[in-house]
Amino acid sequence: MKNKKTVAMLLAGGQGSRLGVLTSKIAKPAVPYGGKYRIIDFPLSNCTNSGIDTVGILTQYKPLELNDYVGSGKPWDLDRSNGGVHILPPYQGLSGEGWYKGTANAIYQNLEFIERYDPEYVVILSGDHIYKMDYSKMIKQHREDNAACTIAVLDVSLEEATRFGIMNTYEDGTIYEFEEKPAKPKSTLASMGIYVFSWDKLRHYLTIDEANPESSNDFGKNIIPLMLNAGEKLKVYRFNDYWKDVGTVDSLWDANLDLLNPNIDLNLADKNWKIYSRSNSEPPQYISDSSKVENSLVTDGCEIYGDVDFSILFENVTVEEGAKVEYSLVMPGAVIKKGAKVRYSIIAENVVVEENADIGGDPQIVGTDGWGITLVGANLNIGKNAKIGANKMIVEDVKEGEEI
Amino acid sequence: MRASAVSGLVFANANDKLLKKLTEKRSMASVPFGGSYRLIDFSLSNLVNAGVTNVGLITTGNYRSLMDHVSNGIYWDLDRKNGGLHILAPYMASDVKRFRGTVDALNAAMDFIDRCESDYIVLCAADVLANVNIGEAIQKHVNNNADITIIYHNGMIPANREDAMILTFDENDVVEELEFVGSSEEEQNYGIGITIIGRELLSNLVLDAVEKDLQNFNRDVLAKKIGELKVIGYEHKGFITLMNGTSTYYKAHMDLLDRNVRKELFNRERPIYTKIRDDMPTRYGIGCEVKNSLIGDGCVIDGIVKNSILSRGVKVEKGAVVENCILMQETTIKANAILDSVIADKNVVITEDMVVKGTDDRRIFINKNETV
Numbered sequence A: 001m002k003n004k005k006t007v008a009m010l011l012a013g014g015q016g017s018r019l020g021v022l023t024s025k026i027a028k029p030a031v032p033y034g035g036k037y038r039i040i041d042f043p044l045s046n047c048t049n050s051g052i053d054t055v056g057i058l059t060q061y062k063p064l065e066l067n068d069y070v071g072s073g074k075p076w077d078l079d080r081s082n083g084g085v086h087i088l089p090p091y092q093g094l095s096g097e098g099w100y101k102g103t104a105n106a107i108y109q110n111l112e113f114i115e116r117y118d119p120e121y122v123v124i125l126s127g128d129h130i131y132k133m134d135y136s137k138m139i140k141q142h143r144e145d146n147a148a149c150t151i152a153v154l155d156v157s158l159e160e161a162t163r164f165g166i167m168n169t170y171e172d173g174t175i176y177e178f179e180e181k182p183a184k185p186k187s188t189l190a191s192m193g194i195y196v197f198s199w200d201k202l203r204h205y206l207t208i209d210e211a212n213p214e215s216s217n218d219f220g221k222n223i224i225p226l227m228l229n230a231g232e233k234l235k236v237y238r239f240n241d242y243w244k245d246v247g248t249v250d251s252l253w254d255a256n257l258d259l260l261n262p263n264i265d266l267n268l269a270d271k272n273w274k275i276y277s278r279s280n281s282e283p284p285q286y287i288s289d290s291s292k293v294e295n296s297l298v299t300d301g302c303e304i305y306g307d308v309d310f311s312i313l314f315e316n317v318t319v320e321e322g323a324k325v326e327y328s329l330v331m332p333g334a335v336i337k338k339g340a341k342v343r344y345s346i347i348a349e350n351v352v353v354e355e356n357a358d359i360g361g362d363p364q365i366v367g368t369d370g371w372g373i374t375l376v377g378a379n380l381n382i383g384k385n386a387k388i389g390a391n392k393m394i395v396e397d398v399k400e401g402e403e404i
Numbered sequence B: 001m002r003a004s005a006v007s008g009l010v011f012a013n014a015n016d017k018l019l020k021k022l023t024e025k026r027s028m029a030s031v032p033f034g035g036s037y038r039l040i041d042f043s044l045s046n047l048v049n050a051g052v053t054n055v056g057l058i059t060t061g062n063y064r065s066l067m068d069h070v071s072n073g074i075y076w077d078l079d080r081k082n083g084g085l086h087i088l089a090p091y092m093a094s095d096v097k098r099f100r101g102t103v104d105a106l107n108a109a110m111d112f113i114d115r116c117e118s119d120y121i122v123l124c125a126a127d128v129l130a131n132v133n134i135g136e137a138i139q140k141h142v143n144n145n146a147d148i149t150i151i152y153h154n155g156m157i158p159a160n161r162e163d164a165m166i167l168t169f170d171e172n173d174v175v176e177e178l179e180f181v182g183s184s185e186e187e188q189n190y191g192i193g194i195t196i197i198g199r200e201l202l203s204n205l206v207l208d209a210v211e212k213d214l215q216n217f218n219r220d221v222l223a224k225k226i227g228e229l230k231v232i233g234y235e236h237k238g239f240i241t242l243m244n245g246t247s248t249y250y251k252a253h254m255d256l257l258d259r260n261v262r263k264e265l266f267n268r269e270r271p272i273y274t275k276i277r278d279d280m281p282t283r284y285g286i287g288c289e290v291k292n293s294l295i296g297d298g299c300v301i302d303g304i305v306k307n308s309i310l311s312r313g314v315k316v317e318k319g320a321v322v323e324n325c326i327l328m329q330e331t332t333i334k335a336n337a338i339l340d341s342v343i344a345d346k347n348v349v350i351t352e353d354m355v356v357k358g359t360d361d362r363r364i365f366i367n368k369n370e371t372v
Helices: A017-023 A041-049 A064-070 A103-108 A111-117 A135-145 A199-211 A219-229 A249-260 B040-049 B064-070 B102-108 B110-115 B134-143 B199-211 B217-225 B246-255 B259-265
Strands: A006-011 A054-058 A084-088 A121-126 A129-131 A149-155 A165-169 A175-180 A189-198 A234-239 A243-245 A285-287 A292-294 A296-298 A307-309 A324-326 A341-343 A345-347 A374-376 B006-011 B054-058 B084-088 B120-125 B148-155 B165-169 B175-180 B188-198 B231-235 B282-284 B289-291 B293-295 B304-306 B321-323 B338-340 B342-344 B355-357 B364-366
Touching: A006 A041, A006 A103, A006 A111, A006 A135, A017 A249, A017 A374, A041 A121, A041 A129, A054 A111, A064 A084, A103 A111, A103 A121, A103 A199, A103 A219, A111 A199, A121 A135, A121 A199, A129 A189, A135 A149, A135 A189, A135 A234, A149 A219, A175 A219, A175 A234, A189 A199, A189 A219, A189 A234, A199 A219, A219 A234, A243 A249, A249 A296, A249 A345, A292 A296, A296 A307, A341 A345, B006 B040, B006 B102, B006 B110, B040 B054, B040 B064, B040 B120, B040 B134, B054 B102, B064 B084, B102 B110, B102 B199, B102 B217, B110 B199, B120 B134, B120 B199, B134 B148, B134 B188, B134 B231, B148 B165, B165 B217, B175 B217, B175 B231, B188 B199, B188 B217, B188 B231, B199 B217, B246 B342, B289 B293, B293 B304, B338 B342, B355 B364
Parallel strands: A006 A054, A006 A121, A054 A084, A149 A234, A292 A307, A307 A324, A324 A341, A345 A374, B006 B054, B006 B120, B054 B084, B148 B231, B289 B304, B304 B321, B321 B338, B338 B355, B342 B364
Antiparallel strands: A121 A189, A129 A243, A149 A189, A165 A175, A165 A189, A285 B293, A296 B282, B120 B188, B148 B188, B165 B175, B165 B188
């Protein structure tokens, strides 16, 4: 196996339980985003655009759809005979291998994979975030700093800092302490879950951590403190562009609608930093005489006869005459029938919303107390004239005329 | 039937001269169509949807854009170890100078025909815009133990198509006459340029035709074998357009604005595949107005678009008005420009406040990469 300078390891085994019914059948990185993408397209495209051509994807929770989606890695140009993309599921072995116990354990169990390429640097990524980032710049800083580990951080507000893993640093960006969700943050530099390790250091500390039965084998909780205690040089890498964790239904909705905000710089079509995705050949979208489409993203295969405003329609969505879709995401194959209304909602794949059904609530009308995005799970049928309020999660069919 | 039992041969340059402006720098097969497609997509998808996985693509010239589009056949699942897509580009051989007709073209593809080990070959002209159930036609060919099956359509023969053959059947549904009349006053059963034939039979017919210095395979070879060989027909009933001029090309686009035509042509059971381009979804701006239009991914629309077909990556800026137009890939309509009845080839730029108006019978064609 030819040596590689950098190998990326993408942690894609998380369930994303706060996304509710959206991740009941698929892993979080496979959740659809932005009309024709999935969350995992971001780290994968970033790798390709950063010149990293060897990527291990660690899967565990509901991997079927994710495996299918990644396939040979062709859409991201990662179908290589030397390197390329590799799905790394948990496996049985002679020395107690098995389910990944934590993020660090997942990498530990795949040291052999990294060994094959004997890289200088290992980049640890997660499949939970929407962002465009040039990892090669981060690696360059890591090399120039001669650090053992470099952690990408985002400067957040003091209030937000209580929800993140916070890096306390000296002025030169050297980390002296890591605090997980501190009640009284000393700094506002939040970890983005992106690490660059020098390969020998990573191997060394993963092995020590693994030998400790008390450890929960997590990068943030265990590996970073372990390295700090050992006096290793850990640095932050400051990132200032768009980055969003899409851990909850509301934040997923938010991150999608950000694509419609002219003040937010998240251009997925930027020729110098394209976000690639696996897509099918679908016919162009049709917008009829009776429809009104404004301030929205609409994808190939859609047939629009109704009104669409402030929304994102994924492939093959049908919006019939008189139907109205506002401030919503409608995922592939969903059908919104005549006269139905969908607002402030996420309609998952292949849902059928029957005639005159009414889904979701406008915060300006229902008030912001208890308001939230309504989520309708994949393949469900919402009966005629059914009424579903704001902040609901629908996990089974809704009968004709039913009110929820 | 084993996977390799049927191979396909596509004539990429079929009737190039009928779409002059569009084929100046490309073959008929790579003429853009319907927002996201090239004409070749229909032939290749029809074949692949019939389970044909070994396809030869006969090109005679102007094939750079075609190569770029079909690549190694991956978009049609034709990147195969066994079979797959074969580009049969012309090569300098002392005996073939320029193809005078389909016999020369087939003769140049003789290696492919002899090596493919299939029982049958489907010959396809790339100027056919239709979703044809070739699989069913092959089945009919086999069940009837036919020598040749011609896929035909019942309707008015398009103008300028002297190559259209009219089929007359006897009481057993076997073709008893093949005529070439150009046009006719009434509806006819005419061949649509897709023919199924035994491989060995094809090989023998071509060799014989070369020896006799014949040129046109349909007219000089097929038509002469009626009666001698068992030639049957398979009717394609749905939507079809044979390209025969810019106005037909334009009309076929407007036909796509009809939901039923789209349903037929982009049949979910037999999808039409094309090259994937990694565009973003199309972005509709605040205050834009889009009516009765077909739009590819990657467009940014801030102006008014009506009764038009926009390919991938087209930009219509604020205040611009586009009506009754076909705009191809990456065309940009700057602010307040007004366009009516225009066909703009790829990468055209219409500058600010510019007005370009054609009429119903005189549409304006703007060449590739031009700035107006």
